[in-house]
Amino acid sequence: MATSHPPSAPGWPTTSRYVPAGDLTNDGNNDLLVRDASGQLTRYDGATNKPFAPSGPHLALGAGWNAYDQLTVPGDLTGDTRPDLLARTPSGDLYMYADNGAGQFKDPVKIGFGWGIYNTVVGAGDLNGDGFGDLLARDTSGVLWRYDGNGRGNLRRPGPPGRGLGHLQRARRSRRHHRRRQGGPRGPRHRRRPVALPRKRRGRLHRPRCGSAPAGRRI
Numbered sequence: 524m525a526t527s528h529p530p531s532a533p534g535w536p537t538t539s540r541y542v543p544a545g546d547l548t549n550d551g552n553n554d555l556l557v558r559d560a561s562g563q564l565t566r567y568d569g570a571t572n573k574p575f576a577p578s579g580p581h582l583a584l585g586a587g588w589n590a591y592d593q594l595t596v597p598g599d600l601t602g603d604t605r606p607d608l609l610a611r612t613p614s615g616d617l618y619m620y621a622d623n624g625a626g627q628f629k630d631p632v633k634i635g636f637g638w639g640i641y642n643t644v645v646g647a648g649d650l651n652g653d654g655f656g657d658l659l660a661r662d663t664s665g666v667l668w669r670y671d672g673n674g675r676g677n678l679r680r681p682g683p684p685g686r687g688l689g690h691l692q693r694a695r696r697s698r699r700h701h702r703r704r705q706g707g708p709r710g711p712r713h714r715r716r717p718v719a720l721p722r723k724r725r726g727r728l729h730r731p732r733c734g735s736a737p738a739g740r741r742i
């Protein structure tokens with residue numbers, strides 16, 4: 524999950540961005556990524572029962588990271604159990620940095636575009652229990668969307684949409700009830716088209732459909 528708040532220990536500049544990163548070094552402790560105001564990214568290594576400190580063990584991971592306006596670690600996206608990093612540019616391109624097995628990152632792979640429709644993109648860990656990290660994205664109207672990691676370094680639309688399914692089922696029951704009250708057709712349920720989101724909301728985030736643009740599930 525991304526955060527702009529520094530760790531509670533003193534000495535962390537408020538101008539840096541702090542990204543909880545999971546266990547990048549595979550030592551059983553979660554680590555922290557810090558991007559400073561100049562764009563330098565640094566990995567700070569977690570330790571049991573010790574707060575992160577600016578003087579603690581760390582490794583510089585390179586410069587130029589201020590090219591991104593969102594950095595977040597959803598968990599493992601590649602299927603190797605090691606957490607991976609997602610980075611979004613201000614223009615909406617989404618890049619995946621896979622953990623290289625040594626607590627650093629491989630070269631980025633562009634996995635999407637059009638993500639500028641979201642004002643926040645947050646790695647959420649494994650929400651659906653398949654072992655792969657998942658992502659939450661909030662659009663400018665406050666609607667939250669979920670993207671599931673596919674274990675192959677990318678994101679996919681989820682299966683059962685959880686709360687959203689209940690919403691669709693309620694909408695379907697409501698429409699069926701309305702038809703019956705009006706004496707309309709009562710054909711088998713499977714012959715009807717699934718009820719989509721309310722018309723005023725339908726397709727709001729599906730305009731950039733082509734390629735690997737966002738196509739998440741509203742939750």
Ligand SMILES: [Ca+2]
Nearest residue numbers: 599600601605
């Ligand atoms: Ca991984």
Ligand SMILES: [Ca+2]
Nearest residue numbers: 649650651655
């Ligand atoms: Ca998952």
